[in-house]
Amino acid sequence: MDFSFMAKYWLFYLVGAKNTLLLAFLAVLAGSLLGFLVALARLSRAPAARLAATAYVEVLRGTPLLVQLFIVYYGLQAVGVRFPDFPLADRLLGIGFSDFMAGALTLALNSAAYVAEIFRAGIQAVDRGQSEASRSLGLGRGMTMRYVVFPQALRNILPALGNEFVVVIKESSIVSTIGVAELMYKADTVRGNTFRPFEPLLVAAACYFLMTFPLSKLLARIERRMRSGTH
Amino acid sequence: MELIRTVGLRKSFGPVQALRGVDAVIGKGEVVAVIGPSGSGKSTFLRCLNLLEVPTGGSIAFDGEIVRADPRGAHAGGALADGPAADAWRRRMGMVFQHFNLFPHMTVLGNLCLAPVKLGRLTPEAARDQAMRLLARVGLEDKAASYPAQLSGGQKQRIAIVRALAMGPEVMLFDEPTSALDPEMVGEVLDVMRDLAAEGMTMVIVTHEMRFARQAASRVLFMDQGLVAEEGSPEELFGAPRGARTREFLAKVL
DSSP, X not given: OOOTTHHHHHHHHHHHHXXXXXXXXXXHHHHHHHHHHHHHHHTSSXXXXXXXXXXXXXXXXXXXXXXXXXXXXXXXXXXXXXXOOOHHHHHHHTSOHHHHHHHHHHHHHHHHHHHHHHHHHHHHTSOHHHHHHHHHTTOXXXXXXXXXXXXXXXXXXXXXXXXXXXXXHHHGGGGGGGTOOSHHHHHHHHHHHXXXXXXXXXXXXXXXXXXXXXXXXXXXXXXXXXXXXXX | OEEEEEEEEEEEETTXXXXXXXXXXXXXXXXXXXEOOTTSSHHHHHHHHTTSSOOSEEEEEETTEEEEOOGGGGTSTTOOOOSHHHHHHHHTEEEEOTTOOOOTTSOHHHHHHXXXXXXXXXOHHHHHHHHHHHHHHTTOGGGXXXXXXXXXXXXXXXXHXXXXXXXXXXXXXXESTTXXXXXXXXXXXXXHHHHHHHTTOEEEEEOSOHHHHHHHOSEXXXXXXXXXXXXXXXXXXXXXOOSHHHHHHHHHHO
């Protein structure tokens, strides 16, 4: 084992980790928003909306992330859709903005399917008596969801949503295959430059773990605090 | 004066017929106790009145407005009547549930203010004043800032009653309001209900408290197998029941 290459390449890992976090953050943010809408559609009374949302969740969960990534990356180009390249963004990220966006978009679309299920389960776990009490006071469907059901569902949702963030950090490594210079891609570059097949990967694994482990610890703490609360 | 009238009210859950044609009249200011064996349709009847269940047959008239049955209601698994008309209808009927159903993420004050404020009936300040008056009425002003989890069952149910009153309902529906309470807390809830009756509130009460029904009700409906099997004044129904089923039931519970 020889980690002397780190003296020269440590910045690679730092930039890679930054891009990984950025990717995961964007993916979870956009994925949560989209996932919330998909969950609402799944719980809607309109059969068409329910069907579309269910199909979305099943297809996205039932196909490999790698396939989805290639479909977004090559498929969008094939039909003439291309994310613009911003020189400024390129320089800040150290990578092509359009490729980065294709990666982030795929992760977001994929995550949305899982998040939608998290929201749906969280909302359905709220006792039906709660919405009945709200409706019996004359509050409508929307207000009941907004003021009574959703705030309570959030307690069920937040821990699982945090867990999804951890999952996305790990799964984001797959976008290295389309040349997005996140942690995994950088580790591969280091492998090529140093002709060492093994150690650079160990460093990458350690970096991933350093990101996910504190995050899961933090989430566990938040969860405990929420459980011990009076409401 | 007649406030609510059901005609041939039916409700099926799939193949199960919970109500098989209930004809009932609730007069303004009446206190109607609904008694009967479990599974007789008492709760379903009550829940149909404020459209938490969509009737599958017959009609309900409430203060001149009429809701007709939606035969599809049987298939919509547990769906309640939706839309502005149903919401407005429910606004005028308060409901108290067996399991209180207070909102656990809000304080007592929050529970009492939510509907009046969000529905634009009162300003936040006016709703707060009203809530404090209502709490004083049930002796729970000091609980305004508490969360439901910090209250006893009896306190929760008293809060649930005034939460419904906060919307200024014309009739109050009680679905076994004391069934989930420890015995020593039943009295405090029944006292609140007695006061309410004394003030002239129209009340429909599904209950297993026969003594309360006898003392506080102006009329008693005995339900059996989805029908009103017998009705009358408490003296008539408890003192000289006519039907065999009524006698059988009363012999078991009294």
